[in-house]
Amino acid sequence: MAAATPNGIPASRPLASSVPIEAVLFDIDGTLCDSDPLHHVAFQEMLLEIGYNNGVPIDEEFFINNIAGRSDVEAAQNLFPDWPLEKGLKFLEDKEAKYRSLAKERLEPVKGLAKVVQWVKDHGYKRAAVTNAPRINSELMISLLGLTDFFQAVIVGGECEKPKPAPFPYLKALKELQVSADHTFIFEVNHFFFICICCKLVIWFYLQLKNVCFCCRILLQAHVQALLLEFLLLLWQQGTQRSPYWMQEPR
Template sequence: MLEALLFDLDGTLTDTDQLHLLAMQQLLLEEGRVLTEAQFNAHISGRANADLCRYLFPNQSLAEHQAFAERKEARFRALSPTLQPMSGLLRLLEHGEQAGLGMAVVTNAPRANAVHMLAAMGLTGRFAHVLVAEELPRAKPDPLPYLTGLECLQARASHALAFEDSLPGVTAASQAGIFTVGVSTSQAPEALLAAGARLVVADFDDPQLWALIERMSV
């Protein structure tokens, strides 16, 4: 019996990767650096700020990493005063509420971004928990954020669904033992499947997703 739905935020509840890419490109260009979309998809998308800063600035200090991350997130928030929920998301949330399912957001984004994004989509208060990986000992791709989400919802991994668009996120959710649905906003379906997704959809309207939910609800 389905007990819980756990959602990544960026690229899953709303398609934000291009905004994050633009924010980083703008800031790096001010330093004379160019960041390509291919580099972003391979090394940055879905990763916590600490990890992506180590990739971008391997020789800089932790304080410099934190300062860049704060500038980048502030730029992203300025670029996203409103955000559009992924197609079919509101239908899925309504179904979860009517069925009494536990629902949580599990994100590598910082708390300020999570609060901003949910408000920009009009989804403030729709989730029982908003878990921010930076507030935990380990972020995705470690399974800890999803294991913590299950614990908060008092749900079993075998009775839950996770939704993720990034490779670190899919890895984290699948290693937590959750049936993971890949959302192909930022990665190819083949890459999501290779990372551990058991189903890949373009959005939450996909008939395959609703057939899965029906099977798990019996």
């Protein structure tokens, strides 16, 4: 049985020697912190102020189907199809200010984050945050989570040729960290793969081994997270080590 490191995560016997992992990339929203509820509240309050939906607050289903995970342009078009795009984007800009106000009071790290952060530090991996959130939001969240000195780079999708899920933010992170995609692991929220992990684990294993994607949400309850982290990294080790499809150079 592997010895435990001081932070409680089992020491990875073969990983350091067999798989030359050099870097770890983290999404922020939903991965480092559960920020969606705060975004939902911010939208609810601001939409009520303009009488949206006849004054009925938007529910979680509406938020997930029309707003969460969308680019600003897509969210603006979903919310206000009859508005000029610039007006819709200005509303979203104001909403982000509302979100930041809420985040300063309520933002919390996901359970198990401290252990994962320490695990990455213990192994000396390079690390970057790769997010579609505006930079002002990203830097605020990272600061509130106490991770300003942890990340060596913060890559914002809006500052790249195209945001995630296009490969450009990931490629920029690899360039800034000076690492190869073959030696990089991603902590990322992707709704499809999150569903696979929670409900259809066998499907996700198949996709993983087929190198469709190295996408996972593994910052879970602290007592589960350590074992799952080790298992997923071992699974990654045993694969064919091709790069995730979104980190391959665009053709």
